[in-house]
Amino acid sequence: MKTFVLSTLISVAALGNGFVANAAIDPSADKSNVSALRQAEAAHQDNMITLYNQYDLAVARIKASRGNHAELASDRAFFVGVFQKDINNGIRVAESKKAIAELEARYAKLHKERDAFEAKAVANLQRHLAVARKKEDRAFAKAQKALTEATIAAR
Secondary structure (H helix, E strand, O other), X not given: OHHHHHHHHHHHHHHHHHHHHHHHOOOOOOOOOHHHHHHHHHHHHHHHHHXXXXXXXXXXXXXXXXXXXXXXXXXXXXXXXXXXXXXXXXXXXXXXXXXXXXHHHHHHHHHHHHXXXXXXXXXXXXXXXXXXXXXXXXXXXXXXXXXXXXXXXXX
C-alpha cells in the first residue's frame, strides 16, 4: 500500500510539473514567437530532469524504508549475539546453537522477502516513470517541431 501511495504521489507530482510547464508556455498558442518555443523546449528538458530526480529519490526511500536490509542485519546480529553469549558462557549450548541456526534461516528468508518487495516497488516506479517519460517526450517533440517550423518561417 505504501508503494502504491508513493508511486501515485510521484506520478501526480511529475504530471503536475508537466501541466504547469505546459500551461505557462504553450508552443501551439504562439508559433511565431521563437523565444517562447525555446522556453517551452527548455521547460520540457527540465521536466525530464525532475522526473529522473524524483525517481532516484523514490528508489532511495524504498531502500531506506522500515524493514530494510540494514535493519534486518542489525536485528540478526543482536539476537545471534544474545545466544552467542550463552554459548560462550557454557549455558544452554545445544539450544543456543539450534536457535542461532533458526535465526539464520529466518533472516535469510526475510532478506529474500525484502529483495522481492524492493524489486516490485522499483518495477512499479519504473512503469510510472516510463508513462510520464513518454508523455513528456511527446510534448518535447511537439515543442521542437514547432520551434523548427518557426525558425524556418522566420528566415
